Amino acid sequence: MSGDQTKLGVKIAPSILSADFARLGDQVREVEAAGADRIHVDVMDGHFVPNLSMGAVVVRSLRPVTRLPLEVHLMVEEPGRFLDGFVAAGADTLIVHLEVLPDPRSMLEHIRRGLGKRCGLAINPDMPVERLRPYLRDIDVALCMTVFPGFGGQSYIPESTRRIAELRRWIAAEEAECELEVDGGIDAQTIVEAARAGANVFVAGTAIFSDPQGPAAAVQRLAEYARQAMTPRK
Ligand SMILES: O=C(CO)[C@@H](O)[C@H](O)COP(=O)(O)O
Numbered sequence: 444m445s446g447d448q449t450k451l452g453v454k455i456a457p458s459i460l461s462a463d464f465a466r467l468g469d470q471v472r473e474v475e476a477a478g479a480d481r482i483h484v485d486v487m488d489g490h491f492v493p494n495l496s497m498g499a500v501v502v503r504s505l506r507p508v509t510r511l512p513l514e515v516h517l518m519v520e521e522p523g524r525f526l527d528g529f530v531a532a533g534a535d536t537l538i539v540h541l542e543v544l545p546d547p548r549s550m551l552e553h554i555r556r557g558l559g560k561r562c563g564l565a566i567n568p569d570m571p572v573e574r575l576r577p578y579l580r581d582i583d584v585a586l587c588m589t590v591f592p593g594f595g596g597q598s599y600i601p602e603s604t605r606r607i608a609e610l611r612r613w614i615a616a617e618e619a620e621c622e623l624e625v626d627g628g629i630d631a632q633t634i635v636e637a638a639r640a641g642a643n644v645f646v647a648g649t650a651i652f653s654d655p656q657g658p659a660a661a662v663q664r665l666a667e668y669a670r671q672a673m674t675p676r677k
């Protein structure tokens with residue numbers, strides 16, 4: 444059935460924001476070998492969020508390093524200025540924030556049909572989740588922020604669990620095929636909560652790249668916890 448969480452399967456998306464940039468290529472190879480499903484690239488412009496991070500040059504450098512899809516999370520005020528550049532650099536998925544797009548349809552259309560890439564819509568913790576509902580059939584990824592964007596290493600906002608469950612219900616009601624991704628403060632505990640609530644894609648930065656046993660062990664552990672937590676839904 445459409446909107447079925449278990450059909451989509453568990454996907455782990457390490458966020459390189461928390462990686463060691465002096466060893467970025469090696470760290471990406473390490474999480475790929477451990478079974479990570481995609482690489483999450485956090486792009487910040489210092490306006491939409493109070494921080495700066497990285498641009499298309501990082502995607503270009505990583506493209507020959509990994510076969511994994513590169514997913515770009517655009518935390519920027521004017522995403523339209525950067526889409527083509529990220530695609531030229533090798534991005535596979537472009538996720539834009541609903542907060543900066545009064546009418547996102549033309550941009551989603553441009554990403555999917557014009558650029559031929561997967562598209563996603565993200566919402567911040569203070570945006571009602573039903574605002575995503577009209578677009579659920581037009582996107583590949585619904586990204587529910589579980590912290591306020593801008594920094595890695597924050598704590599999961601507990602209210603997020605109810606929001607994830609609500610989004611999962613909207614996805615089912617719309618018979619949409621999109622993935623439900625969560626981002627921010629995902630660790631061994633919160634991944635279980637988020638998976639039970641209906642998420643199937645899990646971004647994790649700190650919990651992977653700062654794990655005492657190393658990124659590979661962390662990827663495998665998180666995936667296992669999420670799989671166990673994900674129960675079949677009707
Ligand atoms: O988009 C963001 C932050 O704005 C995230 O992708 C973070 O990079 C996730 O980091 P952790 O919360 O897992 O440390």
Ligand SMILES: [Co+2]
Pocket residue numbers: 458483484485516626646
């Ligand atoms: Co992110």
